[in-house]
Amino acid sequence: MNAEIIAIGSELLLGQIIDTNSASIAKSLAENGIELVHTTTVGDDLQRMKETINAAVHRSEIVITTGGLGPTEDDLTREAVAQVTQHPLTFQPHLMEQIEALFKRRGFQMAENNRKQAYIPEAAVPIENPKGTAPGFIVETSKGVILSIPGVPSEMEYLMGNTVIPFLRKRFNLQRQIIRYRVLRACGLGESGIGHQIKDLMKESKNPSVGTLASIGDIRIRITAKGDTSGEVSNLIQKMEREIRGRLGILIYGVDNETLHGNIATELERLDRTVSIIETFTGGIISQKLASTGIQSFVQGTVLSSETSQRAFLGLSPEEFNSLRDDPKRFVELLAKKSRNGLRSDLGLAMFARIAEEQKKGEYRVETYYSLSNSTGNENQEHSIGGELWTVRERAAIIALDFLRKYLLKMTQSA
Incomplete structure (x- = not known):
């Protein structure tokens, strides 16, 4: 029909x-x-x-x-x-x-x-x-x-x-047919990369069908199933979900209307951990997302957009500051550590970025650096991101949040 x-x-x-x-x-x-x-x-x-x-x-x-x-x-x-x-x-x-x-x-x-x-x-x-x-x-x-x-x-x-x-x-004498869908949400890999890993499911599976929808830093994988009974439809969706999770693993952070920052908030409270945030490039995007959850585990977010504010926060002389900024890994580590120690939070997450080059008018390649300070030291990541600055900032914020999510996941697995 x-x-x-x-x-x-x-x-x-x-x-x-x-x-x-x-x-x-x-x-x-x-x-x-x-x-x-x-x-x-x-x-x-x-x-x-x-x-x-x-x-x-x-x-x-x-x-x-x-x-x-x-x-x-x-x-x-x-x-x-x-x-x-x-x-x-x-x-x-x-x-x-x-x-x-x-x-x-x-x-x-x-x-x-x-x-x-x-x-x-x-x-x-x-x-x-x-x-x-x-x-x-x-x-x-x-x-x-x-x-x-x-x-x-x-x-x-x-x-x-x-x-x-x-x-x-x-x-048309239509019989009542149950149609349901479930959305798996993933980040850490682009739509083409995720699509490559599940392309056979997208192409060959008709019931349930599988499709993807991408937005900045967030890939939604939709599983849609039809059947005559609720049990039949649920079984079809569950079987396909297991298959996709088996392929994508920790790239999947949630389902349906769940958000990355919402799930991080849940994990922070479940693990009884607090976090503070330092942002030098993302303009408060990371902090705003966590603050919107209303959790007490988010202690404070600090935006240090200028070199003056960064130097004052770290308490460095101009010479010490300039020397440290030449080593972005050490710089972002110190920001994370200072945030955790100064605010007495369990975790300190910092992100720093430098524009490497203008690729074409209005688009840039940006080197981004992330550090997560905990009681035993620092874990670090770095990524090169290209595009208009507003999209780079949004993607950098999601990378930082996903970094935190995966750390909390390791804590859960080792507990």
């Missing part, structure tokens, strides 16, 4: 509003075992709308349009569907009564152009809309159906849940 979504409105193409409707409709379809094969956005141009709808009805059994059912001259979904299906628009008095009643309840005078909204293609089944002035409609095609619903998100969501999905289940 294939479905398509057509989001209608020039404002979508101009970037004036974001199309959240297609995502919401897609989720509803997936939850009911209906495979979405295309989503399309088309502007308020009658000819292009007709071409888009005509192509969709020849490809798919279910075509859902959203938007273009308002009262103005550029609301053309009714006309487009009528011409594609060769069913002329006809006036529906009972729909007109509902629209007039809604205006009266809300204390507004109905304009004459709202009369347009009571027209739907001949032989169409009306989708009555108690939430707004734009009724939808259902038209049968040679291959399946077209369902046209309003673009106002609250109205669309109401009609999807109360009319569209119940109609589709009955019309």
Whole structure:
């Protein structure tokens, strides 16, 4: 059973509003075992709308349009569907009564152009809309159906849940199928690197299916399974999760909506450890993420953006400071140690960076250094990161947090 979504409105193409409707409709379809094969956005141009709808009805059994059912001259979904299906628009008095009643309840005078909204293609089944002035409609095609619903998100969501999905289940005799997904979250390796390790699963596994989605420093691996029972679906997901965890190991830091800093906070409290942070390059990103968790284990974050502030923090003469900065590993070690000792925290985490070169205008290669001070000494890392400075800062902050996470993991394993 294939479905398509057509989001209608020039404002979508101009970037004036974001199309959240297609995502919401897609989720509803997936939850009911209906495979979405295309989503399309088309502007308020009658000819292009007709071409888009005509192509969709020849490809798919279910075509859902959203938007273009308002009262103005550029609301053309009714006309487009009528011409594609060769069913002329006809006036529906009972729909007109509902629209007039809604205006009266809300204390507004109905304009004459709202009369347009009571027209739907001949032989169409009306989708009555108690939430707004734009009724939808259902038209049968040679291959399946077209369902046209309003673009106002609250109205669309109401009609999807109360009319569209119940109609589709009955019309296509859909059996209730359970669809669930689980997201594994990973960092420490890019999307291409993680994709390489699980590429066979992504390519060959159909149920469950496996896909990835990347953002800065965070890779999400989605496992989606279908089945007739909850137990069947859970078993499919668990089996695939074990396989992926076996391949990626400690790269995986969490699941679903968990965050890297949230899980670090949980581990710090579980291990009864405190941490203080020194940032010279990331501008407080690391500290802000930990502070947002509200844990008492995060003692303090200190941002030392200038050389003056760094020298004052370390209590060094200009000569001593300049000599030390020539050795970034020793420099970041001293920052971490000073933070831990000065704030009496169990751990002191510091990061320092130097711009190595400008690769092209606005993009740089940055050498970043990290040190974690504990009661027995320091552990260090260094990474070379390239890109615009804001992305480098974000990635450096995630590297620092992941460094801390892996240290806490070692503590757990050795306990």
